Amino acid sequence: MKFSTKMKSGMIAAGMAAAGLMASQAALALNVTAEVFQTSKDPWDMAFLPDGTMFFTEKCGGLSVRLPSGSVNKLLGVGGSSGYSATKNDLFCDGQAGVQGVAVDPDFAKNGLVYLYSSSKGSNRTYGGYNNILMRMKVNSLSSVSDVTEIINDLGYKPMKSNHPFGGPGAHNGGRVRFGPDGFLYVTIGDNHNGAGPQSPTELRGKLLRVDRDGKAAAGNNPPAGFDKRVFAYGFRNPQGIAFRPGSGDVYLSENGPWHSDEVTKVVNGGNGGWDPRDNVNGRPACPDGYCGYSPNQMGALPQKERAAFMPMTDLKAYPNALKPAWNNNGLSPGMCGSVFIVGKQWKNGKAAWLLDTQELVSTAHPKATVLTFLTSPRTELPPSVKNCCGPHLLVASVTSHKAQMALCMLLMKPVATSTV
Numbered sequence: 001m002k003f004s005t006k007m008k009s010g011m012i013a014a015g016m017a018a019a020g021l022m023a024s025q026a027a028l029a030l031n032v033t034a035e036v037f038q039t040s041k042d043p044w045d046m047a048f049l050p051d052g053t054m055f056f057t058e059k060c061g062g063l064s065v066r067l068p069s070g071s072v073n074k075l076l077g078v079g080g081s082s083g084y085s086a087t088k089n090d091l092f093c094d095g096q097a098g099v100q101g102v103a104v105d106p107d108f109a110k111n112g113l114v115y116l117y118s119s120s121k122g123s124n125r126t127y128g129g130y131n132n133i134l135m136r137m138k139v140n141s142l143s144s145v146s147d148v149t150e151i152i153n154d155l156g157y158k159p160m161k162s163n164h165p166f167g168g169p170g171a172h173n174g175g176r177v178r179f180g181p182d183g184f185l186y187v188t189i190g191d192n193h194n195g196a197g198p199q200s201p202t203e204l205r206g207k208l209l210r211v212d213r214d215g216k217a218a219a220g221n222n223p224p225a226g227f228d229k230r231v232f233a234y235g236f237r238n239p240q241g242i243a244f245r246p247g248s249g250d251v252y253l254s255e256n257g258p259w260h261s262d263e264v265t266k267v268v269n270g271g272n273g274g275w276d277p278r279d280n281v282n283g284r285p286a287c288p289d290g291y292c293g294y295s296p297n298q299m300g301a302l303p304q305k306e307r308a309a310f311m312p313m314t315d316l317k318a319y320p321n322a323l324k325p326a327w328n329n330n331g332l333s334p335g336m337c338g339s340v341f342i343v344g345k346q347w348k349n350g351k352a353a354w355l356l357d358t359q360e361l362v363s364t365a366h367p368k369a370t371v372l373t374f375l376t377s378p379r380t381e382l383p384p385s386v387k388n389c390c391g392p393h394l395l396v397a398s399v400t401s402h403k404a405q406m407a408l409c410m411l412l413m414k415p416v417a418t419s420t421v
């Protein structure tokens with residue numbers, strides 16, 4: 001992919017973009033003001049308190065908190081890290097995996113709890129010595145953590161390299177964690193490059209979970225018979241964005257596709273996203289390592305439509321009742337990850353729009369780039385200082401040399417903003 005962007009004194013002119021996107025979306029460039037307020041290494045997620053205090057994660061570092069004064073306290077680090085108030089030696093990073101999502105408890109003022117998603121290794125881990133896990137911990141005076149408890153410890157992980165593009169260990173972890181307006185925690189997990197995972201009733205791969213503060217299945221989850229009751233929806237590839245529509249509270253998931261078809265999907269309780277990358281089922285032949293996710297011709301060139309016809313992100317032939325995507329980016333895949341509804345005058349007088357951030361593409365297609373994470377939410381996660389900003393405004397949690405990623409995100413906002421999600 002080839003990108004071009006312009007930087008002008010804080011203004012990012014989201015010029016144009018990937019070769020395949022050029023023709024269809026060249027007219028959709030937006031000017032967005034970006035403000036640098038935290039430089040981090042491999043930032044992955046952030047969550048705010050009402051006063052602007054920001055918890056943030058670094059994939060190979062851990063969990064930190066940035067105070068309104070601008071100073072940073074490092075709270076919980078991966079094994080071998082330094083400078084953190086505590087380390088947890090089973091936490092690690094590899095490829096796309098590491099310390100990912102963070103969420104603040106809606107009752108943080110009373111209970112001081114935050115939730116953290118990370119990859120973990122050890123003899124007690126169930127996927128070749130690895131799992132992804134979700135932890136709950138208490139934050140003390142915004143300077144240390146205690147009572148670190150693993151509330152989910154059996155999420156899937158990819159332990160070995162496989163014969164696929166981006167085939168290293170640690171692929172497709174999902175990793176976004178958000179409280180919904182219903183007070184439950186929503187946790188995304190990717191397919192780990194595992195063919196059977198997304199449609200498996202028991203493996204926590206390619207799923208959206210809905211759990212309580214103890215990691216137990218949320219009351220009212222309605223997966224098919226035989227499914228793990230923590231499953232809210234299934235049949236996903238690598239969902240790394242989840243957002244709740246202002247007003248209705250409807251759940252929307254965003255995920256990146258394999259060379260094609262990034263999707264935003266309105267999720268229904270118990271629904272099937274229609275991703276089933278198994279081989280030797282649903283008309284597909286044997287595929288490398290039993291995973292058809294990049295097939296056919298996985299390492300070579302092929303029109304996206306052919307790829308999508310062979311391995312659809314939503315297989316309506318096999319699953320006629322699958323959740324249809326509310327939006328996809330014209331069959332292409334720049335690698336959409338985080339997502340959020342943003343509201344305000346500057347966004348069509350309150351009509352919901354999407355703001356997308358990205359991590360996946362950076363860590364895979366552009367290994368030298370650090371990760372960009374855009375400010376993600378208008379309501380619970382927007383620092384007060386920008387809540388009433390008068391123009392398109394983004395806060396950027398990291399600066400990287402890879403401005404093209406930024407431009408790509410800007411571009412992605414526009415078609416979604418005018419779609420019917």
Ligand SMILES: [Ca+2]
Pocket residue numbers: 235263265273274275313314315323325
């Ligand atoms: Ca789908």
